[in-house]
Amino acid sequence: MSTIDVNNLLSQMRQMTAQVRPPETAFKAAPVSAQSDFSAVLKQSISAVGRSQMEAGNMAASFERGDPGADLGRTMIAVQKADLSLRTMVEVRNKLVDAYKDIMNMPV
Numbered sequence: 001m002s003t004i005d006v007n008n009l010l011s012q013m014r015q016m017t018a019q020v021r022p023p024e025t026a027f028k029a030a031p032v033s034a035q036s037d038f039s040a041v042l043k044q045s046i047s048a049v050g051r052s053q054m055e056a057g058n059m060a061a062s063f064e065r066g067d068p069g070a071d072l073g074r075t076m077i078a079v080q081k082a083d084l085s086l087r088t089m090v091e092v093r094n095k096l097v098d099a100y101k102d103i104m105n106m107p108v
Helices: 006-022 038-065 070-106
Strands: none
Touching: 006 038, 006 070, 038 070
16 A cells, blocks of 8 residues: 655655746746645646646747747647656546555555
8 A cells, every 4th residue: 555745745746846837927926825725726836737737838839830939849848748747637636646546445
């Protein structure tokens, strides 16, 4: 049976969220307080992953259209960040599902 350190998981999710935010919005967002509940942090992380996916898609489409100012390097980095954040979110989901299954299978 695997155990999950919730504080460690929350700190990793906060770091992921900070990494996938564009630099101009990283300072506008309210910092996550220590009193935040897990569902709020999870929602923020999921929305950050979604935003990074949308941004990478927009940058890729802009590059494919040949728009001026579309840079292949920045586009590829954005796509890789979006892919990494999605894979990380999937792994977090898998760990949460495993933990839920373990808890539900515990004898009462």
